[in-house]
Amino acid sequence: MTITNGYATVVDLSSYLTSDQLETSQYESAIEDASRWVDGYCGRRFYADTTATARKYPPPQDAGRPLGDRYAGEPLTVDDFWDLATLVVTDRSSTLTIDTHFQTEPAGIRAPEENFPYWILRPLQWVWQNSVYPGQTSITVTAKWGWQTVPNAVKRATLMQAAWFIHGRDTRFGIAGFDAVGGVARIRGNEQAMQLLDRFRRGDTAPGFGMA
DSSP: OOOSSOSSOHHHHHHHSTTOOOOHHHHHHHHHHHHHHHHHHHTSOOOOOSSOEEEEEOOOTTTTOOTTOTTTTOOEEEEEEOOSTTOEEEETTEEEOBTTTEEEEOOSOSOGGGOOOEEEEEESSOOOOOOSSTTOOOEEEEEOBSOSSOOHHHHHHHHHHHHHHHHHTTSTTTTEEEOTTSOEEEEOOOHHHHHHHGGGOOTTOOTTTTTO
């Protein structure tokens, strides 16, 4: 198989597992599974889109308040995006201008080598317009989604989790977790990997949030 949007390579994992001699396909499967586990644990994904695509969002709860109202500047939270040059934001029929109608956040919140993306649009000289229907996705954001580069800590966590998956093949009961009544709850993770990733987790890491 070919690894799709993986956060490590076969060479990385084979070097990490110095005592294991496996088929290439086993390394590839473990890396891809571990990469998607990282996405799920963090509630976001770390690979970069190379082409800008459009996504739609409902306006914030306090949209439509007059400019100057204390609640009028509620920010819009979107998925992670990394390239400001290709960013286009349209609120219903109005195309907005960055640093005039809104600003992007956060910026410079971590070490520079981690290249944190943007995921907040804070209105400046603009009030988000009410949608026609409650919850209607009337704001369109066109961007290159994801992270520009994979943080080193994410790569290390992927290797740890991939190794955990591989070694799990030798456990008597596998690697599935169980809930209080004996049902399969979820695939557990390597605790050290989770500690590395905790500062990258987004919001309540709701399934699918920030991962598409």
